[in-house]
Amino acid sequence: MASEALTSQDKAYAHRIDAPQTATAPGSPASFAFVPSLVRLLVSAALLVVLAALAYVLHLNRQPGLSLSLLLGAAFGIVLQRSRFCFFCNFRDWFDRGDPRGLFGILVALAVGIVGYAVVFGAWLPDPSSGRLPPDAFIGPVSLVLPVAGLAFGAGMAISGSCVSAHLYRLGEGSATAPFALIGTVIGFILGFMSWNTLYLTQIVGAPIVWLPHWVGYAGTLVASLIMLALVALWLSRGGQQRSQPVDDTPWRKILIHRWPAWIGGAIVGVIGMVAYLRVAPLGVTAEIGSRARQIASVTGLSTGRLEGLDTLRGCVTVIRDGLVSNNGAFIAALVVASFAAAFVSGQFKPERPTAGQASRGVIGGILLGWGAMTGLGCTIGTLLSGIMAGALSGWVFAVAVFTGIAATLLVGRRIGALG
Amino acid sequence: MKRASLFTAVTLTVIGLAGPTLAQTPKGPLVNGEWLEKNLSDPKVRVVEVSVEPGLFERGHIPNAQNVVWHTDLVDTVRRDIATKEKFQDLVRKLGIDKDTTVVLYGDNNNWFAAWGAWIFKSYGFDNIKLLDGGRKKWEADKRPFDSRVASVAPSQVSIGEPNSKLRARLSDVNDAVSKKSNATIVDIRSPDEYSGKVFAPPGSQELSVRAGHVPGAINVPWVRAVNEDGTIKSADELKKLYAAAGIDDSKPIIVYCRIGERSSHTWFVLSQILGYDVRNYDGSWTEYGNTVGLPVVNVAGTVWGGK
Numbered sequence: 222m223a224s225e226a227l228t229s230q231d232k233a234y235a236h237r238i239d240a241p242q243t244a245t246a247p248g249s250p251a252s253f254a255f256v257p258s259l260v261r262l263l264v265s266a267a268l269l270v271v272l273a274a275l276a277y278v279l280h281l282n283r284q285p286g287l288s289l290s291l292l293l294g295a296a297f298g299i300v301l302q303r304s305r306f307c308f309f310c311n312f313r314d315w316f317d318r319g320d321p322r323g324l325f326g327i328l329v330a331l332a333v334g335i336v337g338y339a340v341v342f343g344a345w346l347p348d349p350s351s352g353r354l355p356p357d358a359f360i361g362p363v364s365l366v367l368p369v370a371g372l373a374f375g376a377g378m379a380i381s382g383s384c385v386s387a388h389l390y391r392l393g394e395g396s397a398t399a400p401f402a403l404i405g406t407v408i409g410f411i412l413g414f415m416s417w418n419t420l421y422l423t424q425i426v427g428a429p430i431v432w433l434p435h436w437v438g439y440a441g442t443l444v445a446s447l448i449m450l451a452l453v454a455l456w457l458s459r460g461g462q463q464r465s466q467p468v469d470d471t472p473w474r475k476i477l478i479h480r481w482p483a484w485i486g487g488a489i490v491g492v493i494g495m496v497a498y499l500r501v502a503p504l505g506v507t508a509e510i511g512s513r514a515r516q517i518a519s520v521t522g523l524s525t526g527r528l529e530g531l532d533t534l535r536g537c538v539t540v541i542r543d544g545l546v547s548n549n550g551a552f553i554a555a556l557v558v559a560s561f562a563a564a565f566v567s568g569q570f571k572p573e574r575p576t577a578g579q580a581s582r583g584v585i586g587g588i589l590l591g592w593g594a595m596t597g598l599g600c601t602i603g604t605l606l607s608g609i610m611a612g613a614l615s616g617w618v619f620a621v622a623v624f625t626g627i628a629a630t631l632l633v634g635r636r637i638g639a640l641g
Numbered sequence: 642m643k644r645a646s647l648f649t650a651v652t653l654t655v656i657g658l659a660g661p662t663l664a665q666t667p668k669g670p671l672v673n674g675e676w677l678e679k680n681l682s683d684p685k686v687r688v689v690e691v692s693v694e695p696g697l698f699e700r701g702h703i704p705n706a707q708n709v710v711w712h713t714d715l716v717d718t719v720r721r722d723i724a725t726k727e728k729f730q731d732l733v734r735k736l737g738i739d740k741d742t743t744v745v746l747y748g749d750n751n752n753w754f755a756a757w758g759a760w761i762f763k764s765y766g767f768d769n770i771k772l773l774d775g776g777r778k779k780w781e782a783d784k785r786p787f788d789s790r791v792a793s794v795a796p797s798q799v800s801i802g803e804p805n806s807k808l809r810a811r812l813s814d815v816n817d818a819v820s821k822k823s824n825a826t827i828v829d830i831r832s833p834d835e836y837s838g839k840v841f842a843p844p845g846s847q848e849l850s851v852r853a854g855h856v857p858g859a860i861n862v863p864w865v866r867a868v869n870e871d872g873t874i875k876s877a878d879e880l881k882k883l884y885a886a887a888g889i890d891d892s893k894p895i896i897v898y899c900r901i902g903e904r905s906s907h908t909w910f911v912l913s914q915i916l917g918y919d920v921r922n923y924d925g926s927w928t929e930y931g932n933t934v935g936l937p938v939v940n941v942a943g944t945v946w947g948g949k
Contacts, residue, residue: 283782344790345699353713356696499789500700532847 258566262477265562269295272555286501290548293497294555297504298390300493302560302569303476304486306330307387308601309378311483312627321457326483326490327606328450333491334610335446339439341499342612349434354535359503359607361536361598361615364428366420368622374593374600375626379634381405381586384601385594386506388587389553393560395572398583403510405587410507410514412588413595414524420596421529430535431614442612449617478567494610501548503611505537505603506556507594509549514591536598536608536615666743670914671774671874674783677745681705687742687794691715691758692749692777701787703747703773703780707736707794711754711903715761723804723924729765730801737794740767747773747780751865751872756906759914760922764804772910775872782871808913810896810921812929818896819857819937825894829859830908831927835900836861838940842900850931851947854940856898862887864904867911877915884912891918898923898930 272295279288300306304326311323338358346355354360361367378384381402383391388406391399433442468479494504518524531538546554564570575583594600597619599608605623608616634640666686667676680686681704688706690698698708709715714732715724724732738744744762748755752772762770773780781787810825818825834840838853855861866883868874875883881890889895895918899905902924913920923930930936 347791347793353710356699502696 258568261566261568265566268558268562272558286548287546287551289497289501290551291555293493293501294552295559297490297493297552298393298556298559299563300481300486300489301386301390301556302393302563303567304481304483304489306483306486306490307390308384308605308623309382309387309627312624313631315457316628316631319460321454321460323483324457325454326487328454329484329487330490330494330606331487331609332447332450333488334494334606335443335450335612337491337495338498338610338612339443341495342434343439349432349439352435354430354432354435355611357502357535358498358611358613359505359536359599359603359616360430360432360611360613361534361604361608362425362428362430363615363618364424366424366428366596367615367618370593370595370597371619371622372593372626372629373589374597374619375623375628376630377405377409377586377589377591377593378601378623379586379627379630379640381583381590385510385590386556386600386602388590389506389556390560392557393562393570394564395570397573397575398579401575401580401583402587402590405584405589406507406510406591406594407514407517407587408584409588409591409593410511410595411518411523411591413592414515414518414528416592417531417596418526418529421531425534426530433612433614446609446612490606491610494607498607498610503603503607505549505599505607506553507537507600507603509547509553510591511537511595512547514595534598537594537600537603538598666769667771670771670910672745672771673774674780674785677703677773678785683743685742686745687736687738688745688747688773689736689755689758690748690777691746691754693754694749697749697777699789701789704786704788705792706747706788708791709736709758711757715754715758721925723761723764723809726765726801726803729761730799733762733765733767733799733801734796737797738767739797739799741769742797743769743771745771745773747776749777751778751868751907752776753903753907756910757903759910760808760906761804764808765801766805772874774874778872808909808921810898810923812923812925812933814921815856815896815898815923815925815930816936823894825896825921826889827856827859828889828895828897828908828912829855829861829899830864830897830905831855831861831899832863833861835927838942838944841944841946846900850900850928852931852938852940853942853944853946854931854938855927856930857937857939859898859939860887860889862889862908864899864907867908874911874915880911880916884916889918891916895920896923897921898926900927902926 272291276288276291279291305311305323306326307323308327311327314320314323342349342355346353374384381388382398383402385403385406388396388399388402392403433445437445468475470479497504515524561570590600594603597604598615599605599619601623604619605616609620610616631640666680677688681688688703689709690702690706691709691711692698693711698706702708709732712718715729717723717725717728744767746752746755746758746762748758752775755772755776759770759772775782814823814825815827817823818827829836832843835843835853836855836859838855841849841853862884867880874880884890889912895912897905897908897912897920902922905922905924905926909920909922912918931938
């Protein structure tokens with residue numbers, strides 16, 4: 222059993238992986254690293270087999286959308302956990318320590334996704350100038366509400382320690398903050414519904430919906446977007462390149478235990494984004510959370526009325542559903558289960574007892590995340606990632622606002638001593 | 642389940658044997674998947690998908706099919722009306738359709754919007770208009786292929802005239818039937834709950850009427866009674882019996898309506914194209930009639946708009 226203890230390199234990674242939690246919560250991290258690795262491997266493998274079997278049963282029952290959502294959600298959960306594809310942590314690595322490698326992962330995801338979307342668009346909508354938008358791509362209105370939503374979302378990330386997708390995979394790592402952040406997100410969504418009609422009628426209704434290929438074609442969008450990403454990459458690495466230490470270990474341990482290089486995770490996220498759009502719907506993690514929040518809001522009478530114009534907009538738009546599982550619901554569930562499997566096998570499943578600080582920061586940050594995701598019609602995955610991949614101006618605007626929101630909140634929060 | 646699919650397979654074989662010779666354009670208004678699959682590359686056959694769910698066509702459609710969007714292509718997007726002559730002419734030219742082209746329409750939701758498309762095509766004088774029996778659902782269930790690439794077609798130079806007003810009922814035609822100035826039979830093809838006034842619209846529908854119920858004298862035969870379990874349309878004999886039992890036959894002109902005119906296109910297709918009756922589609926439907934001030938309404942359920 223002693224041989225299963227983490228190597229010093231593992232510890233270095235584990236430290237980085239859990240930095241947002243361990244920094245704030247001494248708690249009692251009960252690392253499951255003491256469980257023999259064979260048992261961990263079997264448990265994780267069994268979970269993935271169960272997901273695969275479920276997907277197969279759905280496939281046999283002619284539910285291709287649900288089946289694929291389950292598989293894509295599982296793949297997404299594994300990649301997020303293994304490569305720590307967390308917008309906030311990656312930003313903070315660069316913001317605090319000048320390490321841009323995590324952010325490069327996000328840029329790679331965008332670059333791969335932009336190319337992938339262009340390939341799909343070219344087949345679906347050969348002429349982008351026709352005035353028609355590609356079906357269900359996340360191309361949202363650009364109004365004043367969008368940067369405000371992005372700032373709120375960024376602040377929520379800084380306070381709660383992650384964005385919504387990262388809280389979901391952290392749930393699989395046993396994070397003490399994640400459950401509170403997700404509860405906060407639901408509350409934030411309900412507040413979003415309550416403010417929606419005013420925001421929509423005063424700001425969003427006349428706002429332009431800008432799809433870049435409509436103006437500059439697919440080639441123009443590809444060139445402009447990729448140059449933009451390259452410029453951002455250059456700017457991020459202006460403090461000098463950091464050399465990655467090559468991990469010297471067996472291939473299995475590199476895959477199952479060590480953190481994957483961020484750019485590999487990013488490339489896989491880009492491919493998943495394209496495949497999800499091709500076969501089911503653009504990647505997004507808040508549609509299901511939003512529709513559950515809407516159900517709660519309507520049952521409790523907090524927001525029963527009609528949400529003006531919401532059904533006509535693109536994004537992680539919430540619709541009232543019946544009790545059955547939606548594609549997005551299957552995606553989210555598989556994401557959490559698979560990220561648990563990935564965390565468990567690597568010894569990174571560390572359930573903690575939440576501290577009061579974690580709980581309150583989770584809820585407060587979560588409320589901002591939920592409000593931002595509702596009024597911004599998506600989160601860092603839907604509006605930012607899937608939006609930029611689709612050539613939507615709304616994706617770029619949201620991205621700028623989100624990162625500005627994180628930076629501002631970190632600066633102010635640290636000055637007043639509320640954030641570490 | 643196995644037994645059911647075996648049964649379906651046997652039934653299909655029997656239908657296949659009894660059906661018309663393949664490769665020749667079927668005489669009737671319906672084509673089946675087997676015929677269509679063999680004739681997809683025929684330049685005189687144009688397959689057109691009219692679905693309502695966004696992204697359905699793009700993620701996979703019948704090979705060589707063209708996409709038509711009901712909400713923008715087949716209606717006037719400013720006035721409430723069908724597409725104007727100029728707009729529809731542009732569309733059919735772009736789709737490469739000529740007067741002698743066999744147009745096969747299909748879509749999701751049991752061909753509701755494909756049937757609306759058929760009604761518009763017929764109104765603008767296109768004769769060779771057919772529906773793929775069972776629509777997308779049946780094509781998929783029969784494990785026939787889908788394609789996600791959009792085939793490019795050479796545009797046509799067809800010219801069209803004003804729409805044939807004989808296929809369309811207006812509010813005045815419905816009023817005439819209600820006040821017995823005409824002898825038309827009105828058929829309400831909505832669900833029994835919409836007909837009785839228990840609900841204003843099907844769940845999830847945006848377009849509401851501020852009164853519930855139905856047009857006085859309208860006979861309720863929900864559209865779904867005309868289709869089999871697998872979405873295909875019942876045989877002409879079955880249909881004739883079914884509608885005769887409700888008091889609908891070819892002795893009098895017929896007006897069909899629903900909520901916005903799309904489901905009623907389905908029944909319009911069945912009654913006019915398959916049974917050959919004189920039928921008009923009232924596309925104003927309940928969202929026009931039920932909102933018009935002063936008209937008589939039958940509301941059996943007694944539902945009050947906005948009241949608790």
